[in-house]
Amino acid sequence: MPGFLIPSEILHFVQNRPEELNDEGRSEESLQKIRGLPCLVFKERKGEVISACLESKGARKMRVLVISSSPHKEKSKTFLLAKEVLQGLSEQGISLEVIHLLDCNINFCRHCEECHKKILYCSIKDNTSIILKKMLEAEGIILATPNYINQVTASMKALFDRSAHFIHCKRLLGKYVAGVVSSGSGQNQEVLDYIQYYAHTCGGQYSGGVSAAAHALKDKLEEAYRLGEKLAGDIKEKKVFPEQMEIIQAGKEHFKRIIQLRKDEWQEEYQYWANKGWL
Ligand SMILES: Cc1cc2nc3c(=O)[nH]c(=O)nc-3n(C[C@H](O)[C@H](O)[C@H](O)COP(=O)(O)O)c2cc1C
Secondary structure (H helix, E strand, C coil): CCCCCCHHHHHHHHHHCHHHCCCCCECHHHHHCCCCCCEEECCCCECECCEEEEECCCCCCEEEEEEECCCCHHHCHHHHHHHHHHHHCCCCCEEEEEEEHHHCCCCCCCCCCHHHHCCCCCCCCCCHHHHHHHHHHCCEEEEEEECCCCCCCHHHHHHHHHCHHHHHCCCCCCCEEEEEEEECCCCCHHHHHHHHHHHHHCCCEEEEEEEEEHHHHHHHHHHHHHHHHHHHHHHHHCCCCHHHHHHHHHHHHHHHHHHHHCCCCCHHHHHHHHHHCCC
């Protein structure tokens, strides 16, 4: 299996060789010294590194974003499983980015509806907008969360709530989502179902999920690897799952009525729908 730098190694690299990062936080030059490894690019570097991006050379890069919500970060059981999914993604042409939500400041949605009036605007100034933009840039999104009382963690739910505009405008259309969950019991179907629900309600298709009991992770590594391969295949082939598209389409029809009804308040979302020719 071809190896590539894993996030802990990436962060180690930043911490130990920050002088090699230029003003934009890029370290491409330094990485060219590491033969055979994909290219490392840092896009945000204000005080703390909240994400690191790994890019391999190739004409067409698949962009995959991993959002991991365990407070244990690199040592997280869920993240260990997610890393196996990453191994399964073909390394050719992949642009991979990992965000640990523990490093991010994500406040609760205040339901002010400003993001519906002005797309991607939010009156709360924290790290959420950056993450949402990264989700929009990605073709594949891996949502990795420990099971907290049969749900995603509060941090991941807070992020979902802050992405309400994605639901109104189906902003994950054409994107593929995969879920990764670990728990004490190994009973994670409800959490995976919720991640799938989130994907669909935002317009994204669900490539699948993998979950495990923390004490039996190794039994699921093969399945996780296969999920990575599948996600890469779905993205490459722009796979259409008719039964999923039916659900997504029904959600879109529902929102079409609401967007028309709220036309005067949610001006930019209405305009988004008009520009897409969906009205
Ligand atoms: C607040 C909290 C709630 C939890 N709820 C459940 C649960 O409902 N079912 C379960 O099987 N495990 C539950 N667990 C255990 C974690 O899901 C489990 O230890 C998981 O593997 C931790 O993943 P991590 O190492 O990636 O953080 C809970 C743990 C915490 C801290």
